[in-house]
Amino acid sequence: MLRVLVADDQDLFRGGFAMILDSNDDITVVGEAANGAEAVAKAVELKPDLVLMDIRMPGMDGVQATAEVCRRTEARVLVLTMYDVDEYVYDALRAGASGFLLKDVRRDDLVRAVRLVAEGQSLLAPAITRRLIAEFVGRGRGRPRLRQRLGTLTDREMATLRLLGRGRSNSEIAADLVVTEHTVKTHVSNLLTKLGLRDRAQAVVFAYESGLIVPGED
Template structure:
């Protein structure tokens, strides 16, 4: 049973999301929060698997709440926003969020998203993510010093990170690199550990901020490398 906490300062959204999720046998909403501070407190108390977090809330906003939840619990955070290019979402991804959804998300997509992030996947639509990251990295957010940390990765781990940042699944990465999915999972696990990243979503942000991947770049790593 997946345990979910829903945090949103608007009663209508909060109640609606909770009702949709509770209608499924494998999901239970263990609590609701009306602001970021309450979301953090309840996440620590209730230890949910997933926190559905509104990004814009009064007081402690969704970005800071996400950072605290990721720091103090093992919960995955899925942020909600009204806009597909939103600086708050970018900051939440850097803070540890596993993905984001627009608030007008379809019921089935909401449920699928919760299941995906609970299972350890990230939820980042490639087209939206590239636009989002390009928007804010392009404003001087890029951090060239991160490039030095790429030296800790093997060639194969670097290739895996490039493809992961372009939205490829493990199966697609395996096909591109002509290796098994098990090998790809090992590469992903190793690169997350070496770069001290929480999950695939943070790896995507790292790939863009370090300059390893540039929005619009379609280069595909060669399968015959090292």
């Protein structure tokens, strides 16, 4: 059973998301939180598999809460926003979130997204990701420390990271590199370990911040 905590300061959204998720046989909503501080406290107490986190909340916002949840628990975080390009979303990804959804997400897409992220995948639509990163990544791009970490990767791992950063799926990466999907999964696992990254979402951010990919570059 997939255990989910829903955090949103708006009762209507919070209750609606909880109701949708709880109606599925394989998902149970173990708690709700109305602000970031409450979300962190309940994540620590209830140990959910995933936190559905509103990004804009009073007091401790979703970015701070995401960082604390990722630091103090094993839960994965899926952030919610009203806008497809939102500076807070980028900050949340850097804080450890595994992806984001717009609040007007369709019912079936919400359930699918929660399942995917809980399974260890990231949820970053390629088109939105490119716009998001291109808009906000400039503040950290090319830092020497990050580029030094790139030096720990093999050529194949570097190529895999470059394609990850461009939003490619495992099957697309496999086709581009002419290898099997199993080999791609191995490369992804190895590069995440070497770079000290939590998941594919963090790898996308790292690819841009390190200067491996330049915004606007094909």
